[in-house]
Structures are given as structure tokens and as C-alpha cells.
Amino acid sequence: MIALRVAVVGIGAVGREMVRCLWQSSLPLSDEPLVLARTAREVTIDGKTIQVHEAHPDAFKGMDIVFFAGTEGEKGAARQFARPAIEEGAIVIDNGSDFRMVDGVPLVVPEVNPDDLEVLRGNGTVELPGVGEVPQRYVANPNCSTIQMVVALKPLHDAAKVKRVIASTYQAVSGAGSAAVEELEMQAHRILHGQDPGEFKVHPLQIAFNVLAGANWRFEEAGYTNEEWKMVRETRKIMHEPDLPITVTCVRVPVFTGHAEAIYVELERPLSADEAREILRNAKGIVVIDEPTQLPDGTSYRTYPTPLDAAGKDPVYVGRIRNDPFNPHGLWLWVVADNLRKGAALNAIQIAEEIVRRGIVKA
Ligand SMILES: NC(=O)c1ccc[n+]([C@@H]2O[C@H](COP(=O)([O-])OP(=O)(O)OC[C@H]3O[C@@H](n4cnc5c(N)ncnc54)[C@H](OP(=O)(O)O)[C@@H]3O)[C@@H](O)[C@H]2O)c1
Structure with a gap:
């Protein structure tokens, strides 16, 4: 079994919960998640200090799954970094609302519509406004x-x-x-x-x-x-x-x-x-x-x-x-x-678990 390399972009209310949920999840992780935000610093979660790195297009090399928990809009994390993450071969699971309603983007709650993830198989592409056409490796996490x-x-x-x-x-x-x-x-x-x-x-x-x-x-x-x-x-x-x-x-x-x-x-x-x-x-x-x-x-x-x-x-x-x-x-x-767990971080991680379970990403 190959272990997964994952990154979290954003370490605010949702990003912190995302790191906590990753520590608790059954995903086979190779290492601690790589955590990125606008500014590099140390952050303490449940008594454990983690290093936060500045988000950069080159930061996604070798990542299997990248969770976005940054803010939305033009200067938001997904608009800036979804393309480099996807082009490095990662699947992006985005908490933000930028692309949830875009045709061809699966918007998934695993208890409700897990089969919508099947669109990630194959060589399709999707047009993300403000980002352009990218390989279909992008999933949206719904609103809390x-x-x-x-x-x-x-x-x-x-x-x-x-x-x-x-x-x-x-x-x-x-x-x-x-x-x-x-x-x-x-x-x-x-x-x-x-x-x-x-x-x-x-x-x-x-x-x-x-x-x-x-x-x-x-x-x-x-x-x-x-x-x-x-x-x-x-x-x-x-x-x-x-x-x-x-x-x-x-x-x-x-x-x-x-x-x-x-x-x-x-x-x-x-x-x-x-x-x-x-x-x-x-x-x-x-x-x-x-x-x-x-x-x-x-x-x-x-x-x-x-x-x-x-x-x-x-x-x-x-x-x-x-x-x-x-x-x-x-x-x-x-x-x-x-709202921070099932409404955001946990649902995103359950999407990742479903993707792994279906063999869409091999772990
Ligand atoms: N809160 C909820 O209940 C909830 C539920 C569902 C979905 N969401 C969505 O989840 C996302 C995160 O929400 P939040 O409540 O965690 O927000 P937040 O507390 O304001 O935190 C935002 C985080 O994103 C980082 N960030 C913003 N722009 C970035 C960029 N361009 N590049 C890299 N990092 C960037 C910030 O970095 P710095 O720390 O360096 O400033 C910060 O760590 C939003 O899209 C929100 O709509 C939230």
C-alpha cells in the first residue's frame, strides 16, 4: 500500500479543524500534512505546534490530495492555487464556494451523492471560472x-x-x-x-x-x-x-x-x-x-x-x-x-476517504 501525501491550504477556522480531522482520519498518510497559508508561521493545535509555510505554486509537487480551506474570490486560495495543485497530479477538495455550481464539478456529501465522484475517473477536463480549463480532478465541498x-x-x-x-x-x-x-x-x-x-x-x-x-x-x-x-x-x-x-x-x-x-x-x-x-x-x-x-x-x-x-x-x-x-x-x-467538522473539514475528509475507497486515488 502506498501512503498518501496531502496538503491543507488555509489554517483559519476550517483549516485547523482539517488538520485535526486528518490526525483522526483513517486515510493512510505518508507524513504530517503540508500546511500552507498566506503567511508562514507556527500554529499550535491541541497542544501540538505545526509549521505553516507560505502558499506558492511550486508547493504542490508530489501531493496526492490538496484540501483548500482558504478564502474565496480573486485573491482566494483556490483561484490562485487549484491549477498548480491539479497540474501536479493532485485531486483538489475545496471548501470554498467559488466553483460549487459549475457544471461538471461534483458537489459531494458522501452520505447523499458519492457516485458523483466517478466523474474524476478518466481524462475529462473542467472549466473553472478565473482559473480556466483544468483536468477534472476538482471536487467542491458544499456550504456548512x-x-x-x-x-x-x-x-x-x-x-x-x-x-x-x-x-x-x-x-x-x-x-x-x-x-x-x-x-x-x-x-x-x-x-x-x-x-x-x-x-x-x-x-x-x-x-x-x-x-x-x-x-x-x-x-x-x-x-x-x-x-x-x-x-x-x-x-x-x-x-x-x-x-x-x-x-x-x-x-x-x-x-x-x-x-x-x-x-x-x-x-x-x-x-x-x-x-x-x-x-x-x-x-x-x-x-x-x-x-x-x-x-x-x-x-x-x-x-x-x-x-x-x-x-x-x-x-x-x-x-x-x-x-x-x-x-x-x-x-x-x-x-x-x-459546522467546522461535518459542515466543512470532516465532510472534505470523508470525500477523500470515498475517493480512496473507490480506487480513484490509489493508496
Ligand atoms: N467556517 C465554516 O463553518 C465553513 C464551512 C464551510 C465552508 N467554509 C469555507 O471554508 C473556507 C475557509 O473558511 P474559514 O472559516 O476557515 O476562514 P478563515 O478563518 O478566515 O481562514 C482563512 C485561511 O485561508 C488562508 N488564505 C486566504 N487566502 C489565501 C490565499 N490566497 N492563499 C493561501 N491561503 C489563503 C488564510 O491565511 P492566513 O492565515 O495566512 O491569513 C487563513 O489561514 C472558506 O472558503 C469558507 O467559505 C467555511
Whole structure:
């Protein structure tokens, strides 16, 4: 067996989690991952100091898989370095949103559409805007809020066909990168010490002790934000349902890690909450937390997942599974996952594991 050589580009919120997930993964790695960012320095993760090198087109020689966790856009990591990485023979798995919706680019959640990775076999090419035509060795990792939603939707879709989705998200600040985490810490500290919240750098409004229905997202078509449109377009692409009606409200909440989503699904055939619970319990990557429980005073309630339960963990947690009392085809779900793990780094590594399992990259 040949061991894999891997690189991680970007060592912010996602890149750090990527290194941690690589240390924990079953991928046969030849060595420590090569870590690249805009500036060279040492970084400490879980008490271990790693060397970060400056990203450079010549840095990818001999790499089998390169994970991108840099920022997007013209000066972003993938626009600058996807071509040299691919031309060196590596498969690129990109956390960024630059090319997710490009035709011919697989956008993959391994529990949902692993077969889409088959496009990487052979000698095809793909046209990446701003990069040009490259050999088809590029995979996009979806948006964090999309990943956890499709993991929950897929088993229900297989069982009863999803006809419509209405969702609201409650998204942690780490979804906007390490600067957003620092902003929440700083604002909370200042406010608790009787000061004003300070300068707003990432979020346009105060995020500490507040809830933002626009966060740092751009408002686009029909009054929806770009984050909301990402959830619509990416879900349709991943589920191979180009016309599935989906409407979303994305909200940023003052939580450090873990996105929560209230999802209403309308199904082709009626599905009881008990049936849905059983289907989700047996689905890959999902843990159902939805048990009847009694408090000492006799009050009864059902358990449900919170972002604190999900932070640092791999599964997508589902709770509050209940029927619409006015529509037997309607079902509510409460879906929670670690946005930096399943929502980003872990999903990217699971894509790599699937690529190796299929023999697309020989390890
Ligand atoms: N946070 C999430 O929950 C989440 C979920 C899904 C997807 N994503 C996506 O994952 C990517 C990373 O997000 P993040 O939250 O980790 O951002 P972040 O905390 O802001 O970190 C960005 C990292 O990228 C590096 N970088 C930026 N431009 C680069 C370039 N041209 N060349 C090399 N390195 C470059 C930065 O280097 P320096 O450290 O040297 O400045 C930094 O280490 C983004 O595309 C984001 O949209 C994030």
C-alpha cells in the first residue's frame, strides 16, 4: 500500500479543524500534512505546534490530495492555487464556494451523492471560472448549512420523496471564520465589562447578545441572502432535484460552534413521526436525539440536540421530529451539526476517504 501525501491550504477556522480531522482520519498518510497559508508561521493545535509555510505554486509537487480551506474570490486560495495543485497530479477538495455550481464539478456529501465522484475517473477536463480549463480532478465541498440539511433530507427523500422544504437556520459565528469568533468574544467581553461593543468588523451589527437575520451575507435576488440561495441551489444539485422548491431564512446567532436548523419537509406520501424517527435512526451519519423524558417534578418533554452537544462531534443530530397537525404529508425536524467538522473539514475528509475507497486515488 502506498501512503498518501496531502496538503491543507488555509489554517483559519476550517483549516485547523482539517488538520485535526486528518490526525483522526483513517486515510493512510505518508507524513504530517503540508500546511500552507498566506503567511508562514507556527500554529499550535491541541497542544501540538505545526509549521505553516507560505502558499506558492511550486508547493504542490508530489501531493496526492490538496484540501483548500482558504478564502474565496480573486485573491482566494483556490483561484490562485487549484491549477498548480491539479497540474501536479493532485485531486483538489475545496471548501470554498467559488466553483460549487459549475457544471461538471461534483458537489459531494458522501452520505447523499458519492457516485458523483466517478466523474474524476478518466481524462475529462473542467472549466473553472478565473482559473480556466483544468483536468477534472476538482471536487467542491458544499456550504456548512447545506451539508447537514441534505444528510437529514436524503433518507426521508428515499422513503417518501421530499416535495418541498422550508427551513430556518441558527448559525454559529465560526461559520464566518476565525475573525468572527474573535469578534463575538471581544464584543461579549466588552459588554460584560460595561463598555460599548467596539468596532464591527465581520458582522454589520452587534452579534453578542443579538440575532442577525442577514449576518455578513449579501442580499441578492428576491430579497434572499447569498447564504440562503446557496442552500437552495446546492441542495438541488446534491440531491439531483433541480426543481425542488426550497425556501430558507438564514440567521446568525451568538454561538461559537454548531449550526442548528428548523426544517419543514412536505413529502409525497404521509409519513408518521415514528416512521421518520426510525428511518433517520437507521441512516448513515445521523444520531437521533428525540426521547420522551420526565423531569423530577413530573413534567414531561422530549430530548433534543443543541449546538453544544454537536460541537467537536462528527454526526448530524436530529430531534423534534413531529408531524404537522394540519397536514399528514408535513414533518418538522431540528437538525444540528458542528459546522467546522461535518459542515466543512470532516465532510472534505470523508470525500477523500470515498475517493480512496473507490480506487480513484490509489493508496
Ligand atoms: N467556517 C465554516 O463553518 C465553513 C464551512 C464551510 C465552508 N467554509 C469555507 O471554508 C473556507 C475557509 O473558511 P474559514 O472559516 O476557515 O476562514 P478563515 O478563518 O478566515 O481562514 C482563512 C485561511 O485561508 C488562508 N488564505 C486566504 N487566502 C489565501 C490565499 N490566497 N492563499 C493561501 N491561503 C489563503 C488564510 O491565511 P492566513 O492565515 O495566512 O491569513 C487563513 O489561514 C472558506 O472558503 C469558507 O467559505 C467555511
